[in-house]
Every structure is written in structure tokens, then in C-alpha cells.
Amino acid sequence: MNSVKFVIITHVSHVYKNNEYLGYSPYVQEMNIWLKYVDEVIIVAPLRNREITPIDISYQHDRINFKVVPDFSFINLKNIITSIFKLPVIFWKIFWAMKEADHIHLRCPGNMGLIGCFVQILFPNKIKTAKYAGNWDSKNKQPWSYQMQKWILNNTFLTRNMKVLVYGYWENQSKNTKSFFTATYSELEKTNVEKADFTNGTKVVFVGSLVSGKNPLYAIKLIERLVTAGYNVTLDLYGDGVERDSLEGYIKMYKLHEYIIIKGNQNREALKAAYQKSHFVILPSKSEGWPKAIAEGMFWGCIPIATKVSCVPYMLDFGKRGTLLDLNLDKDTEQIGDLIMNQRAYIEKSKIAMEWSRNFTTDVFEKEIEKLLIK
Numbered sequence: 592m593n594s595v596k597f598v599i600i601t602h603v604s605h606v607y608k609n610n611e612y613l614g615y616s617p618y619v620q621e622m623n624i625w626l627k628y629v630d631e632v633i634i635v636a637p638l639r640n641r642e643i644t645p646i647d648i649s650y651q652h653d654r655i656n657f658k659v660v661p662d663f664s665f666i667n668l669k670n671i672i673t674s675i676f677k678l679p680v681i682f683w684k685i686f687w688a689m690k691e692a693d694h695i696h697l698r699c700p701g702n703m704g705l706i707g708c709f710v711q712i713l714f715p716n717k718i719k720t721a722k723y724a725g726n727w728d729s730k731n732k733q734p735w736s737y738q739m740q741k742w743i744l745n746n747t748f749l750t751r752n753m754k755v756l757v758y759g760y761w762e763n764q765s766k767n768t769k770s771f772f773t774a775t776y777s778e779l780e781k782t783n784v785e786k787a788d789f790t791n792g793t794k795v796v797f798v799g800s801l802v803s804g805k806n807p808l809y810a811i812k813l814i815e816r817l818v819t820a821g822y823n824v825t826l827d828l829y830g831d832g833v834e835r836d837s838l839e840g841y842i843k844m845y846k847l848h849e850y851i852i853i854k855g856n857q858n859r860e861a862l863k864a865a866y867q868k869s870h871f872v873i874l875p876s877k878s879e880g881w882p883k884a885i886a887e888g889m890f891w892g893c894i895p896i897a898t899k900v901s902c903v904p905y906m907l908d909f910g911k912r913g914t915l916l917d918l919n920l921d922k923d924t925e926q927i928g929d930l931i932m933n934q935r936a937y938i939e940k941s942k943i944a945m946e947w948s949r950n951f952t953t954d955v956f957e958k959e960i961e962k963l964l965i966k
Contacts, residue, residue, distance in 0.1 A: 594630045594631070594693075595628070595629045595630050595631075595693050595694055595964065596629070596630065596631045596632075596633065596691065596692050596693045596694070597625070597626070597629035597630075597631065597632050597633070597692060597693070597694045597696060597964075598632075598633040598634075598635065598688045598689055598691070598692035598694070598695055598696065599622065599632065599633070599634050599635065599636070599696050599698065600635050600636075600685055600688070600689075600695070600696070600697050600698065600703055600704065600706075600707035601618070601634070601635070601636045601697075601698035601701070601703055601704070602636070602637070602662075602698065602701030602702050602703040602704060603615055603618050603636055603637075603698065603701075604636070604637045604638070604639050604662065605634070605636055605637065605638050605639070605657070606638070606639055606640075606641055606642075606643060606647060607638060607657070608643055611649040611650070612634065612638075612649060612650050612655060612657055613643060613647040613648060613649045613650075614636075614647060614648075614650075615646060615647070616646045616647060616648040616858075616859065617775070617883055618698070619647075619648050619649070619650060620648060620775070620859075621773060621956075622650065623650060623651045623652075624953065624956060624957050624960055625696070625960055625964065626650065626651065626652045627957070628960070628961055628964040628965060629652075629694070629964065630654065631654045631656070632650070632652050632654060632655045632656065633656045633657075633658060633688045633691065633692060634650075634655060634656070634657045634658065635658045635660055635684055635685055635688045635703070636657070636658075636659075636660065636703065637659070637660060637661065637662045637703075638657065638659045644856055645856045645857055645858045645861075646856045646857075646858070658684050658688055660680065660681045660684050660685075660703070661677045661680070661681070662702075663677045663678070663681070663702055664702060665702075665736070678706070681703070681706055682706060682709075682710060685703075685706055685707055685710045686710050686713070689710055689711065689713075689714050689717070690714070692717070693717070693718065694717070694718045694719070694720070694964065695707075695711055695714065695717055695718070695719040695720075696719070696720050696721070696722070697711065697719070697720070697721040697722070697744075698721075698722055698724070699721055699722065699723045699724070699725070699740045699744065700723065700724070700725045700733075700736065700737040700740050700741075702736065704721070704740055705736050705739060705740050708721075708739070708740050708743040708744060708750075709743070711750065711753075712743075712749050712750065715751040715752060716751075716752060717752060718752055719750075719752055719753040719754070720753065720754050720755075720756065720963055721744055721753060721754075721755045721756065722756045722771075723740070723741070723744065723755055723756065723757050723758075723880070724758075724880040724881070725737060725878065725879075725880045725901075726758075726878050726879060726880055726900060726901040727741065727757040727758060727759060727761055727768075727880075727901070728759070728761060728900075728901055729741070729761070729762075729763070731878065731900070731901070733878070744767060744768075745764075745765045745767060745768065746765070746767075747765050747766060747767055750767055753767050754767065754768075754769050754963060755767045755768045755769065756769055756771035757769070757770060757771060758770070758771065758772070758880045758881040758901060758902045759881075759901060759902030759905055760902075760905070771959070772881060772886075772951050772956070773881050773883060773886075773951075773956065774886075774951045774952055774953045774955065774956040775859075775883060775886070775887050775890070775953070776863075776887070776890050776952060776953065777952055777953045777954055778952050778954045780952075781949055781952075784867060784891050784892040784945065786870060786892050786937075786938070786941055787868075787870075788934060789823070789870070789931055789934065789937075791823075792823040792824065792825060793822065793823060793824045793825070793870050793871070793931050794824075794825055794827070794868060794869040794870050794871070795810075795814060795824060795825065795826045795827075795869060795870065795871040795872070795873055795896075796826070796827050796828075796829065796865050796866060796869040796871070796872050796873070796888065796893065797810045797826060797827070797828040797829065797830070797872075797873050797874065797884075798829045798830060798862060798865075798872065798874075798884035798887070798888070799829075799830050799874060799876070799882075799884055800830050800831070800832040801828070801830050801831055801832035801833070801834040801835045801838060801853070802832040802833055802834055803834060803877075804876060804877050804878060805830075805832075805874065805875075805876050805877075806875040806876055806877055806898075807828060807830075807834060807838055807875075808834070808837075808838060808841065809875040809916075809918065810826060810828070810873045810874075810875055811826065811828075811838060811841060811842065811847070811851055812920060813873070813875075813920060813923055813924065813927070814826040814847075814850060814851055815845060815847055815850075815851075816920050816924045817924055817927060817928065817931075818847075818850050820924060820928060822928060822931055824850065824931075825850050825851070825852075826850065826851045826852075826873075827851075827852050827854055827865060827869070828851070828852070828853045828854060829854050829855070829856070829857050829861075829862060829865060830855070830856060831855050831856045835853060835855075838853060839853060862887070863887075863891070866887060866888050866890070866891035866893055867891045867892075869888070869891075869893050870893065870894065870937070870941075871888075871893055871894050871895070871896050871927070872884060872885060872887075872888025872889070872893040872894075872895050872896070873895075873896040873897070874895070874896070874897045874898070875896075875897070875898050875916055875918065876897070876898055876900060877898070877900070878900055878901065879897075879898075879900050879901045879902075879903060880901060880902075881901075881902060881906075882897065882901075882903065882906075885897050885903065885906060885907075885913075886906065886948050886951060887948075889906075889912070889913075889944040889945060889947065889948035890945065890948040890949055891945070892941045892942070892944065892945045893941070893944070894912075894913055894914065894930065894937065894940050894941050894944055895907055895912075895913035895914070895944060896913065896914045896916060896923075896927065897913065897914075897915065897916060898915070898916045898918065899915050899916070903915070906947075907944075908943075908947070911940075911943065912940060912943045912944040912947055913940070913944060914926055914927060914930065
């Protein structure tokens with residue numbers, strides 16, 4: 592087998608400590624599976640001088656060439672002006688990294704992925720993959736940069752020799768696109784899960800960034816409504832973000848601290864334990880790709896409560912293995928309350944949710960990645 596030099600173009604910010612490059616654990620955990628099948632890695636990404644957090648893990652590869660590029664964005668006039676000066680440097684570094692590589696891998700959607708989409712056009716003969724981790728649904732309203740990335744990746748004239756990994760099955764997919772999934776747990780982790788009954792209360796878990804897009808406030812309001820309706824329900828929120836202060840303010844204002852706790856960022860084992868002891872996993876997102884928190888919770892028998900975005904209805908089999916939110920507090924309180932009141936229906940739904948999620952292990956994921964890399 593020929594030696595493979597693999598380049599990753601990503602917007603994920605990294606940190607360098609103790610001769611290791613670390614980044615957001617779900618992303619790095621996945622990339623470490625890809626990296627088992629390559630000989631050398633070039634990473635083009637931002638690098639920050641910051642402390643390591645519980646959700647940072649390191650790449651597992653002994654030949655990493657890290658090419659630092661600056662962060663950039665177009666969210667306001669000041670950022671647009673500074674980005675204009677940064678872009679030539681970023682284009683230049685991405686171009687030479689791609690020229691040097693045997694396999695080009697883009698992480699989209701993101702600002703770095705957008706630049707990568709343009710530059711990869713100059714390398715029509717190189718083997719390429721792109722992981723589009725957002726919502727591929729063309730009917731979904733998204734930022735112009737996301738739409739641009741989707742259009743370029745889907746265009747078989749501009750983007751050649753490419754497999755674009757997308758979540759869900761969509762109309763008018765080009766031959767570039769391949770419906771895909773992601774995974775967190777291995778076959779060896781398939782241990783039996785016995786959910787406690789609701790006698791001592793119902794446990795709900797939220798795992799995700801505390802940002803408006805993930806809509807954690809709705810999760811809090813829904814639990815508040817269930818408590819008001821007389822249900823013994825608690826919610827633990829795992830994650831951090833710009834909304835944390837306002838969420839904690841809401842919890843304090845309405846005296847919800849007995850029922851709702853924000854736990855912050857936690858490592859993989861802490862999340863695994865939280866799923867195992869919870870009855871439901873909730874994610875009222877405004878947009879998603881393949882929501883890992885939902886798939887992870889289902890793996891441990893949690894019934895998912897999620898919005899009807901992207902491939903979520905498919906994951907929940909349109910309500911057969913989960914609860915699809917209407918984002919109407921009255922309706923959503925009623926449908927969750929009905930499940931809490933019907934232990935038999937809960938157990939059945941929990942079982943089929945777990946059985947479905949356990950089809951998507953890291954072992955299966957690795958075999959699919961191997962097919963994309965080994966020619």
C-alpha cells in the first residue's frame with residue numbers, strides 16, 4: 592500500500608501542550624479513527640494560547656505537521672476588514688498544504704471549510720473527502736457561507752474526485768454526496784442498561800453548547816412547565832457557552848435550582864454516566880447535522896426529545912423511537928407527561944431507541960472510513 596499524506600482543513604481551534612495538539616473531543620475522537628489509516632498528517636487550523644478544558648483531547652498520531660492559520664469571520668465591519676488582510680495568508684497556506692497532500696479532507700461548514708472548498712477546485716485529480724457536519728437540507732434557511740459550501744461541494748464540475756459525507760437522505764443529491772453517520776461508543780461498550788422506574792423522579796439530560804442555536808432555554812422552560820404540572824422531573828445541563836449566565840439567572844429568578852442544574856463541560860466518562868442514569872435526553876435545537884447527544888443518549892436507553900430538524904425525524908423514526916418537539920410548551924408538556932405516566936410505553940420506546948443507536952458503533956464507523964481511505 593502506498594504511503595498516504597493526509598491534510599485536514601478545519602475551523603476547530605487547537606491548543607499545543609506537552610508536545611501534543613489537542614482540540615474539541617468529539618471532533619478529535621473521530622479524526623483519530625481516520626488517522627489510523629494515514630502515514631502523515633497535515634493540519635491547517637487555528638491554534639490558541641489557552642488552558643486545556645475537560646472537552647479537549649489529543650490527536651493520536653506520531654507524524655503531525657501543524658500549519659497555523661488565524662481565526663477570521665464576517666460577522667461585523669471590523670471583522671470583515673481584518674479578515675481581508677488575513678485571507679491571502681490563509682489561502683496560501685491551504686494551497687501549499689493541499690499541493691503537498693495525497694488526500695484532502697475538509698471539515699464543513701465553517702469559515703476554514705469555505706476557503707478549503709474554493710482551493711480544492713485547483714486540485715481536481717486529488718482524492719478528497721468532506722465531512723459536512725451541519726444540516727444538508729436545502730430547504731433549511733442557513734447563512735450564505737453554509738449555502739455556498741453546500742453548492743460548491745455538490746457541484747460535480749467544480750468539485751471532482753470528492754466524497755461529501757452528509758447526514759440524512761435528501762432529494763437531488765449529486766454523485767459527490769454519501770449519506771453517513773457518526774459514532775461515539777464501541778461494540779465492547781454495549782452493556783445492559785436497566786432504567787429506574789419513575790418512583791423516585793424522572794431524570795432528563797441536555798448535552799450541548801449553551802448557545803441560542805441549541806435552545807437550552809426551551810429545555811429549561813419545558814422542565815419548569817412539567818414541574819408546575821406536578822411531575823417529579825429534574826434536568827442536568829452539560830455544556831458551556833455564552834448563554835450560561837442568562838440561563839443561571841433564569842434558574843435563580845424562578846427558583847428552579849432544586850430541579851435544574853448546569854454542570855458545565857464534562858469529559859466523556861461523566862457524560863456516559865449521566866446518560867446511563869437519565870430517562871430522557873433533550874435537544875430542542877434550531878439546526879443540527881447528526882446530533883451526537885441524541886444518538887449517545889439513545890445508546891444508553893434514553894428516550895430522545897428533539898426538534899424536527901435535519902435528519903432528526905429519521906433518527907427518531909418520526910416519533911416511534913422518540914418524541915419530536917413542536918416547540919409549543921403546552922403540547923410538548925402533554926406528550927412528555929403521557930410517557931411519564933405510561934411506564935410500559937416508556938420501556939418499549941427506550942428499548943427500540945437503544946437497539947437502533949447501537950447499530951452505529953465506532954467499529955462500524957471505522958470500517959466505513961477505511962473504505963474511503965484505502966484504495
